[in-house]
Amino acid sequence: MTDLDNCINCEFPLKDNFGYCPNCGQKTKEDLTMGVLFSNTISNYFSVDARFFKSFVPLMFKPGILARRFVDGKRKAYLHPAQFYLFISVVFFFLFSIVTRKQNQKLDNVLRKGFDNNVEVLDSIKVRAADSIAMERASQALKQNQKFIGMSDKELKILDSVMKLEAKKGKNGPNIMFNFNREKLDSVIAAGGSKEDKLRVIGLEDDSSAFARMFAGQILKLYEQKAGGVLKAFYDTIPIAMFFLLPVFAMILKIFYLRRGRFAHHMVFSFYYFTFMFVTLSFLVLCNLLFDMPGWIQVLIILSTFIYLWLSMRYFYKQNYFLTWIKASMVTFIYLMFVLPLSVTAMIFISFVLY
Numbered sequence: 001m002t003d004l005d006n007c008i009n010c011e012f013p014l015k016d017n018f019g020y021c022p023n024c025g026q027k028t029k030e031d032l033t034m035g036v037l038f039s040n041t042i043s044n045y046f047s048v049d050a051r052f053f054k055s056f057v058p059l060m061f062k063p064g065i066l067a068r069r070f071v072d073g074k075r076k077a078y079l080h081p082a083q084f085y086l087f088i089s090v091v092f093f094f095l096f097s098i099v100t101r102k103q104n105q106k107l108d109n110v111l112r113k114g115f116d117n118n119v120e121v122l123d124s125i126k127v128r129a130a131d132s133i134a135m136e137r138a139s140q141a142l143k144q145n146q147k148f149i150g151m152s153d154k155e156l157k158i159l160d161s162v163m164k165l166e167a168k169k170g171k172n173g174p175n176i177m178f179n180f181n182r183e184k185l186d187s188v189i190a191a192g193g194s195k196e197d198k199l200r201v202i203g204l205e206d207d208s209s210a211f212a213r214m215f216a217g218q219i220l221k222l223y224e225q226k227a228g229g230v231l232k233a234f235y236d237t238i239p240i241a242m243f244f245l246l247p248v249f250a251m252i253l254k255i256f257y258l259r260r261g262r263f264a265h266h267m268v269f270s271f272y273y274f275t276f277m278f279v280t281l282s283f284l285v286l287c288n289l290l291f292d293m294p295g296w297i298q299v300l301i302i303l304s305t306f307i308y309l310w311l312s313m314r315y316f317y318k319q320n321y322f323l324t325w326i327k328a329s330m331v332t333f334i335y336l337m338f339v340l341p342l343s344v345t346a347m348i349f350i351s352f353v354l355y
Contacts, residue, residue, distance in 0.1 A: 055079040064315030067269045081271035092278040095285040233351040
């Protein structure tokens, strides 16, 4: 056999009538065109075929049965739970981005007005800016040469206070805070001061830690950009957070059902339940895009997700209705009262760091 009779992918020997390699499954002859490239991408990652529709109906109308069948081994007829979750989450976040675009613009406009410079006359800005920069640098020079000048700490502190008295209107401590002197920072920015000059106004000191420097730099960036896009930065962290929240939910289920399967089984249940949640939220978002849905209907739909969770757990874990209701209530309480608040706090911090 020649090289032409071998599989291009794995070099397995082939016969002339082979359309696919029996070793790796790749086609023996397939030119890489744009059509092939994108069709493979869609089929590999989204798999919108008959399995999707066979999975969608039981997911929505037979709580828990899809997860139970998958764990029991009936997997070929249904969409893989991770694939199902990925596809529906992409659809949801696409619709979510359409809705939140207007919210981002409205918030940016509000924040822009709140971050307007306090200094209104350009000439006075330049004068005060020069003074501000000069006072900052003079203060630093005094501290560095204190022992050569022969000035005590008390005298240096008094002189430094006098030098900064005119520009200092607020209460600025040595720590990095959000209550820095905005007028002073505006004047330094207008005069084209360096980043170090701006950070000193915020409260950064020469011996500050790397974390403090990063924190101050983000505050400065937030101020200079007038917090534009801050809500978008937060929304962008939600898809990432969901990949961590889902296994946490599975871990809570594992705690309540220690003898009811492996952790992977709880993950399967969580994938399908979160997929159902995304389908429900996508429906609400789509309806609100088309028409104004009454608030009470939206509340009922949201509350129905708990009923779905209760029935899903009842079918999947095979316990009586009352005990399952207690466990579903406790799982929901722990998740909403502890996991979500901690996650939102972490998301706010991450969006601030990555802003």
